Amino acid sequence: QKEVEQNSGPLSVPEGAIASLNCTYSDRGSQSFFWYRQYSGKSPELIMSIYSNGDKEDGRFTAQLNKASQYVSLLIRDSQPSDSATYLCAIYNFNKFYFGSGTKLNVKP
């Protein structure tokens, strides 16, 4: 069983729409959750972290965490073509990251 599961996509949304990216994890004791964005051929870059149940907003991004359901999501409002990338969900346990395989997002102009 994978520690972190994501739908590989691609997820296609029109420009200006809300993109919803989802992730589930297996270790119920996980406390730290992260979303990374990775453009093709580039390094993963941190978008957001979340530690508590509920929503956390940062600009156009909202991370949502439901520990009871072992579910993390990332909402991107007013999606832009520049948001087109692979989004990686990750948990941080035992001083290392466990990544999902990533969801490819395409934002169509």
Add this chain to the structure above:
Amino acid sequence: EAGVTQFPSHSVIEKGQTVTLRCDPISGHDNLYWYRRVMGKEIKFLLHFVKESKQDESGMPNNRFLAERTGGTYSTLKVQPAELEDSGVYFCASSQDQVGAYGYTFGSGTRLTVV
């Protein structure tokens, strides 16, 4: 501030050959990590250095992989002999603090192709 630098960016080698990947962490970062992503799979942890010491090497796949960090500065990851399944992207990351994920900076990776 310079980021995490990895060399080479791409490497194509034949099965059975040896390849050495290099990572230069951000100056002053004691913690250095290696991860890799094989085709179609998720990014997976390989090992963690604190300065020149291996803190955690639980992710190293087998003894064909050897990581070193002499002097606690740059690190090398040698694959000898390389196999087809070693193809993928190898990422290095560094951080200043050992505990916690903040300040964790990834390099852009080395794409290794074994033919």
